[in-house]
Amino acid sequence: MSQSRLRRATVAFAALPLLALGAGQAVAAPAAPPAPATAAPASTARVSAIEDEVARSLAASLADPALRERLRSATAAAPGGAADLGPLAAAAQSPAARGLADTAAQADRRIAAAKGLGADLGPLLRVQLADPSMRAALDAGAAPLVATAVADDHARTVRAYDTAGRAHALDAATVPGRPVYLVDIDTAKTLAAGIAVLQREFAARGLDAAGPAAAPTGQAAQAAAGGWWGTKISSVEVSDDEEPWFKGAAEMFSLVSGFGQDGKVRVDSVAMPYLQYDGTVYYPNQILVNWSNYKYNLADVVLMEDDGDTNYLALAQAVAAVLLTIADQGAYIPLVNAVLAALPASWWTDDPDYVESWYTLARTSSGRLNGARGNGWMTVEPYWVSQL
Template sequence: MSQSRLRRAVVALTALPLLALGAGQAVAAPTPAPIPAASQVTAIEDEVARTLAASLADPALRERLRSATAAAPAGAELAPLAAGLSGPAARGLADATTRADLGIAAAKGLGADLGPLLRVQLADPSMRAALDAGAAPLVATAGTDEHARSVRAYDTAGRVRGLDAATLPTRPVYLVDIDTAKALTAGIAVLQRELGTRGIAPAAQAPTTAQAAGWWGTKITSIEVNDDEEPWFKGAAEMFSLVSGFGLDGKVRVDSVAMPYLQYDHTVYYPNQILVNWSNYKYNLADVVLMEDDGDTNYLALAQAVAAVLLTIADQGAYIPLVNAVLAALPSNWWTDDPDYVESWYTLARTSTGRLNGARANGWMTVEPYWVSAL
C-alpha cells in the first residue's frame, strides 16, 4: 500500500479528539532529531552484509556458511560462523556481528543481554544448486522497504551490485536478517512491562469468587492477512496484536499478544489462540490492532507512545473505541512504505463468533467464545 493510501485510511479511522502527542519525544535522544530505528537497523544490517560478503573470500568461511544455511534454511545464526577460525576475515566478521547485535537490540528498545539477533539465509531454495556447484554468492539484507525497486548487494571484493527487486536473481544471494521471532518475544515482554509501569497494563490481581471457576476468552480459530505479495528479498513477518479496553479498575488497559505464526500474506492460519481474557475487562467490548515487526520496530518507543495517548482517556461509564487512539500514537515513521500497522478490529465482544473482517479490509479472522476452566 502506498504512503498516501495508508494515510487516507488512518484519517478515515481517526475520529476521537485526542491530545497532541509527539511520538518522537518519547525516546530520550542526545540530539533534537534522533535517527529513526528503521534507519539505524538498516544501516547496521547493510554494514554487516558488506563485511560478510568480503569475508567469503576466505574458503573456510564460505564453506561454513554454505553448510550452515543448508542445515537451517529458515536462517542460521550469524555469530557462530567465525568461531574457531583464524585470520583477519574471521576476526572482522566476529567483531562486526557482535557490534551489530548490540546496536540492533538498542535500536529496537531491547536489552543488551538478549544475545545474537542476526541470522543469514539463502534468498531462495532454487539457488542452492548453483551455490553447491561453486558459484560465488552475493550478500544483501532482507530490507524493510517492500516497495524498493532495487536491492543493494555486495560481492567478495566489497563492490556494490544492484539487483532487481522484482526478479529473483540467478546468482546465489545470502540475506542478512534479524531473528524476528526472538526479537518479538523479547519485545512483547518490553511492551507489557513498560505499559504496566505506566498503569496501562495492570498486573494480574487475585481472582474474584466469580473468576475462580474460570473465565471467558475469545479464541482465534483462523486468520488471514491480505497484502501485496512480498518480493524475494523480504523475510517472513512477525506479528503481534494490541488488545485494548477498560480494565476492572476503569482505567485503559492494553494487552500485547504475540502471533509469531502469522508470517505470510494470502495464507490462512489456524492457531486456536486466546486473544482476549475477558475477566480483565470492565466492559463486554474491546478493540484489536494487528502490528508487524519487519525488523525495525522499537518496542520501548511503541509502549511510551501508546501510553502517552491512552492515559489521557478516562472511563465515561460506557465503552469507548480505542483503536483510533492506538493508531494516533504510532510514531510517524511507521506510516511509510513498510507499514507496521496491518489491520484493526473494533468492538470485539465476548459473544462474538464467526468471521470478522478488519476495518482496513486487509485481513479477517474467525473467532468464538471459549471458556477456560480452572484446574
C-alpha cells in the same frame, strides 16, 4: 507474502475505537487516522544501517574459501535455512572469520540497543539464502553476493556486495540468477523480548499488560470464580501484496485494548509468531482475550507490523503517555485518535505497518469476522477456561 517467500516483520501496535454494537452487527468503517506525529523513534533506519555494514563485512569475508563453504553448509542444514551469523563465524579458524565474529557481536549489541531491548539477548543477526532456487548455483560454486532484507517493500533495487566490496544494484522485482545471501535479524527473538518490554512499560505506568491468559485477580477473580471466559481464535488469514524476493521472515502480534476492572485503559499484547505468510489459513486455537480483565463487554484488536527498526521501549512510552490521559466515563470511549497520533510519521509511509483491525469484539462473538481493511479475517468462539 506468498507461501514460497518469507516476510520480514515484527509487529507493533495501536489501540483502536470500539463501537458500542452487539456481536454480529454491522460496524462503521474506521475514520481516517489523524495526522501522524512528526517525531520517529530514535532507531529509525539504524537497524537497517547496521545490517548493511554487516552485509558488506560478510561479503568481504567470503573471499576466504573455507568460510564460504562453512556458510553454504550451515545455511543448508539450519532450520528454515537461517544460520546465526556470530556463532558461525566464531567457530571458524581463519583471521577473516574472527574479524567477522567480532563485527557480528558488536552489531548484535547495537541492534538490541536500537530496538530498546536488553543487551543479554545473545546472537540476533542471521544469514540465509534469499531464495531456495539459488541453492543449485551456490552448490555448483557460483560466487555469492550479500545483501540485507531491506525495509522498503516498494524498493526498485536492492544493494548487494561482492567479495571485493563492490556494490551491485539488483532488480527487486526479479529473483537474481546469482546466489544472494540475506543478512537479517532473528525476529522471533526480538518479538518475544519486545513484548516483554511492552508489558513491563505498560505495567509500570498503570496499564496492566499481563498476557491474555493470565489468571484474574481481585474483582476479576470474584467475577470469574471457577474460571474465566475468553475469546479463542480458531482460524485466521491475512491477505497482502506478494512479497519481493529480498524480504525475510515475519513475526506478528496483536494488541487488545479496552478498560480494565480498575477503570483504567489497559493494553494486552498477544504474540502471533505463526502468522508468517499471506494467503495461508492458520488454525492456532489461541486465546485472544481474557474477558475477566475487562470492565466492558467489548474490546478492540489491532494487528500491525514493522520492518525491523521499531524501538519497543520508545513506542511503549509514547503510547502509554497518551493512554494515561483517558479516563473511564462509564461507557467505552474510542481510543483511536489519541493513540494513532502518538505513532511516528514513518509508520504511515512506505511500508504497510498497519495490517488489520477488528471492531466490536464481544465475549459472545463467534464465527468469521472480517477485518475493517478487508485485509484479513479470523474465526472466533467463546471459550471457558476452567480452574484446575
